[in-house]
Structures are given as C-alpha cells and as structure tokens.
Amino acid sequence: MKKIISSLVATLAITSVSLNAADYYASVNGDKITKADVALVLQDPRIDFSKLPKNAQKQVLEQIINKKLLAKQAIKDGIENDASYKDALNKMKQDLAFQVWQKNEIEKHKPSDSEIKKFYDENKSNFVVPMTLKASHILLEKESEAKDIIKQINKASNKQAKFESLAKTKSIGPTGKNGGKLGEFPATQMVPEFSKAAQNMKAGSYSKSPVKTQFGYHVIYLESKKKGKSLSFNEVKGNISQMLIGNAYNKSVKEISDKLRKTAKIVIK
Incomplete structure (x- = not known):
C-alpha cells in the first residue's frame, strides 16, 4: 500500500x-x-x-x-x-x-444455451479426462538386464522397496536417482508401448516382462490408477461459453482491424 x-x-x-x-x-x-x-x-x-x-x-x-x-x-x-x-x-x-x-463487442457475441449445448454434443470427445497413472520405472539398455531386474524383485519380500533400490543403482533414466518415480500423469502422456503396459497392470504390481520402447527396456511399478471419465455438460458449459465468445470476438476484431488498416496511414520505424 x-x-x-x-x-x-x-x-x-x-x-x-x-x-x-x-x-x-x-x-x-x-x-x-x-x-x-x-x-x-x-x-x-x-x-x-x-x-x-x-x-x-x-x-x-x-x-x-x-x-x-x-x-x-x-x-x-x-x-x-x-x-x-x-x-x-x-x-x-x-x-x-x-x-x-x-x-x-464481447456482449454481442455471448452464445445462447442451445449454441453451447450444440458445441458440446458435436465435440464430446474433446471433453474426456484420460486415465491417470502413478508409476515408477527402471530403464535399461538391454532386455537381459531388465529380465535380471525382474528376477531380483520376484525374490524380494518387500518388492516396492527393492524396486526403488534397484532404480537408484541400475536405471539409466534421469528419474533413477529418485527411485524411478514418474509421479502422477495422464496415461496418454507416455509413449504408446509404456502407456499400454501400465494401463493393463493392477495397482501395486510391477511388470513381469520388460517393456520395450524407443528409449530402451522398462520395468514398471504401478502405484495407482484412476479411471478416465467424460465431463458432463454442466462441468464444461462455462468454459465452452468463454471459448465461443473468445473465438467470435477475435474473428470480429480481425475483420474490423483489417478493414481499418486498408485506409490507415501506418508508419513503423
């Protein structure tokens, strides 16, 4: 103040x-x-x-x-x-x-409820929250190395603790030092091979065979999995309205500005 x-x-x-x-x-x-x-x-x-x-x-x-x-x-x-x-x-x-x-100008472009609903119905696929995963991984160069890691985890009494320990000492990925933790992320965020394998796992389990991607061979530990869902019309109605207003306003401004610039004397130094 x-x-x-x-x-x-x-x-x-x-x-x-x-x-x-x-x-x-x-x-x-x-x-x-x-x-x-x-x-x-x-x-x-x-x-x-x-x-x-x-x-x-x-x-x-x-x-x-x-x-x-x-x-x-x-x-x-x-x-x-x-x-x-x-x-x-x-x-x-x-x-x-x-x-x-x-x-x-913005007031002029406020959409009606029917226009908002029409947009929602025509674009339902855009209003889906993907499955969310929380996982860790151990990344290795060779498949044989990944298989050996899985054998060591199989023998451990505390498999999650063993996984984290091996990630810190064996993983070549940047998350190795943190026990391989990737945190929580949308399933679609990872490369397809990794996402598919993780989505098919049960929470609290690890991959029983190496998962090959362009980066190498992964051993995955899945901590939790949240199902995806489609957002209801009421959940996104406000966002759709703002988006439609913004699109209509921007289009109007461009048309008016383009018209005015044709007759204006503009000097840029």
Whole structure:
C-alpha cells in the first residue's frame, strides 16, 4: 500500500457514514468516496477494506479525501489547460473508448444455451479426462538386464522397496536417482508401448516382462490408477461459453482491424 497521508484539515466539511455502507464510505463536499476509490488506493484485490483495523480504514479515507480536494483545487487553478494534462487525458480517453467498445463487442457475441449445448454434443470427445497413472520405472539398455531386474524383485519380500533400490543403482533414466518415480500423469502422456503396459497392470504390481520402447527396456511399478471419465455438460458449459465468445470476438476484431488498416496511414520505424 502506498504511503498514506495521515493529516487532515480540521475545517473540511466531511460527512462520514458507516465504513460498511453499501454505496459509499464518506463524502467530501458532496463528492462520494466509493468502493472504487478505495480499491485504487489499496491496489490489491486481496485486501478486504471492511476487515482492516479502524485506524487503517480512517487513514485510507483521509488519503482519498486529500486527493479529491487537491484534484478540485488543481482544476480551479487551470490544470485542464496544461499540455501534459491534455496529452494524458487524450490517452485515457482512447484507452477507455477501447475498453468500453471491447466490453460491448464481447456482449454481442455471448452464445445462447442451445449454441453451447450444440458445441458440446458435436465435440464430446474433446471433453474426456484420460486415465491417470502413478508409476515408477527402471530403464535399461538391454532386455537381459531388465529380465535380471525382474528376477531380483520376484525374490524380494518387500518388492516396492527393492524396486526403488534397484532404480537408484541400475536405471539409466534421469528419474533413477529418485527411485524411478514418474509421479502422477495422464496415461496418454507416455509413449504408446509404456502407456499400454501400465494401463493393463493392477495397482501395486510391477511388470513381469520388460517393456520395450524407443528409449530402451522398462520395468514398471504401478502405484495407482484412476479411471478416465467424460465431463458432463454442466462441468464444461462455462468454459465452452468463454471459448465461443473468445473465438467470435477475435474473428470480429480481425475483420474490423483489417478493414481499418486498408485506409490507415501506418508508419513503423
């Protein structure tokens, strides 16, 4: 928070209201201090003004009061005739014009519920959460090495602990030092041969034969497996709406921009 001005001229005519008021917190010569004024001072949406200590609330309001008074005085002194003021105001007007136009343009492209449902029905395959696996592996160059690793795990009483120990000392993969742990991942993330083998395993088991991929021979330990599922319409309705709005808006902006650029004099240095 910026430095808060703590002094306040005692003769100011200020009408204070409840700090929890719905519309405004105070007024200066009839000019209301709103939530928007407070938000500009706090500059952090995570800060809840109503939960600040009373003295902190008072300091924020005092800063806003001084700002409003000084701004009014600047206008009386003729600041609106200052060249830098005019330049800044012109830029603000352009930015504001674009923001309001953008908001209005987005409103034009809001899809109906039937349009959203139609998109969902035509693209159901895109709204599927794949099976999730949590696994570890030991990667070796030769099939014979992988078979030997499996024999050692077969003989161990604590097979998972043995697997992790062998991964740290035998695996040529980058995860070897961490016991071969790959963490949790979508089944489709891995190369097909690895994914197919892992998906066909039971949680808490290891591959009884080496799994060959382009990287070498893997011995896989599957910790857990979560089934994939199709997302319901209600789960993705909001996302589809935003996507359709974005697509329509971007298309509209491109068409309008392309048309305007044809008659504009553009110089890029």
